[in-house]
Amino acid sequence: MIRKSASDPQRIAKLLARAGIASRREIERMIIERRIAVNGVPIETPATLLASLQNVTVDGKPVAAPEPTRLFLYHKPAGLLTAERDPKGRPTIYDRLPKDLPRVIPVGRLDLGTEGLLLLTTDGEFKRQLELPATGVERTYRARAYGNVTQEQLEDLIEGVEIEGVRYGSIDANLERRTGANTWIEMKLKEGKNREVRRVLEHLGLKVSRLIRTAYGPFVLGDLAPGEVGEILQNQLVAFRKTLKKPK
Structure with a gap:
């Protein structure tokens, strides 16, 4: 080639x-x-x-010549839109990001009520590559949901599920623990369609009260506090890019 x-x-x-x-x-x-x-x-x-x-x-x-790609981890709090601006005047991540950051673009989106790990990059082409399901980057979420569900029901999601004409791919879901009427569930998926986690759990009869993304590929939320930003070292970024599948 x-x-x-x-x-x-x-x-x-x-x-x-x-x-x-x-x-x-x-x-x-x-x-x-x-x-x-x-x-x-x-x-x-x-x-x-x-x-x-x-x-x-x-x-x-x-337009300045492109500089080396940079990748940041951001702990997005709930209540912020993953958008540059909102016609309704709601707060966005750009209202809260540190002012000394370079111009960054979010990799994918987290819903208004979803919190946790949001990747930010200076490279629009890299953003697109990370978002493609064919690239094979796994996203991990923890959901707190009201209602009853069995591990067997969750394990069926490994085959994917169709909801109202929309097909969702394989999801690795596991019960973590129950706290009263609530259940904590960990879910790993590679597609990341719009509101996928919420819709799948609602399909199982659960009501999601909290949703946190804890990892995107090898990058984890860890002890990053809400609103904080951390940067991935260049050697780690280069090594990660070598592991990405090439879209066909």
Whole structure:
């Protein structure tokens, strides 16, 4: 297989995502809004091919050459949206992140009421790679739910489940402990569809009262306090990237 060199033309959306400007989808929207230009002329299509970001501007500002990818762990508190802004004025993670962080993009999302580990990266292309189910990165959650469920019911989730026409893939679920009328359940999955954990548990007749993501791949929440941010060392990041499956 012939690998592309760094100087080979690539789609501008991919180059800008790699530079940490935004995700590919967001960049495509910015192009439609005529916010991205080359030599002062607005780009008309995300399929535009460029060898570099030289003379590219976003909102009139030159785009800096991409720096090495950085990855951060953030303990997202409940009550924050995983979004840059909210039309309803609700607080977002960007309202609470430390001001000295570089521009970062969340890897996936955590719902408003979900807390725990949220990965943040400076590299939009890396974000996309981590989010793809085919990449095979496992997410781990702990859920506190009201109601009764058996270990046997949870073990059936290993085969996947279909709920209201939506197919959810294999989930490794285990009872941790019961506290009164509540049950703590650990769930490991690789898809991370919208509200997947909540919908699957509700399908089993449970009402989720607390949901915490404790790990994303090899990265764990550990003793990171709510609102705190930690950075993954470059050697750890490089080693992790070597383990990722290549999407087909």
